[in-house]
Amino acid sequence: MASTDSSSAYPLEISVEETRRLLTEQPGEVLLIDVREPFEYETAHINGAQLIPMRQIPEQVGALPKDKHLLIHCHHGGRSLRVTQYLRAQGYVAVTNIAGGIQAWSERIDRSIPTY
Numbered sequence: 001m002a003s004t005d006s007s008s009a010y011p012l013e014i015s016v017e018e019t020r021r022l023l024t025e026q027p028g029e030v031l032l033i034d035v036r037e038p039f040e041y042e043t044a045h046i047n048g049a050q051l052i053p054m055r056q057i058p059e060q061v062g063a064l065p066k067d068k069h070l071l072i073h074c075h076h077g078g079r080s081l082r083v084t085q086y087l088r089a090q091g092y093v094a095v096t097n098i099a100g101g102i103q104a105w106s107e108r109i110d111r112s113i114p115t116y
Contacts, residue, residue, distance in 0.1 A: 009093075012096065014096050015098075015100070016109050032049040033052055033070055034052070034102075035054040035073070036102070043114060044115070061087070066092060072097050077101045080097045
């Protein structure tokens with residue numbers, strides 16, 4: 001029987017390894033959102049990530065899809081966790097923070113992405 005507990009279906013936080021798995025196995029069902037500033041995105045970014053700086057999230061809430069699993073990341077995971085919690089408070093169930101952010105992605109998934 002499928003669980004009706006949304007927290008188990010969409011955990012608050014996942015690893016970069018789990019993020020890579022979701023992006024690979026469910027490409028049309030997940031959306032990677034980078035909430036860092038544009039200058040950070042220019043320095044280092046994950047291909048396919050949509051840049052929406054944290055300060056712009058409140059004005060973008062209505063434009064974000066509710067039919068996709070939103071994976072939120074920043075530099076280390078702090079800002080993205082706050083955005084994840086904010087979006088959940090706005091009624092988005094399928095939203096998850098990426099623990100460690102792009103720093104962990106660069107260290108454990110793709111060393112070609114610069115660290116800063």
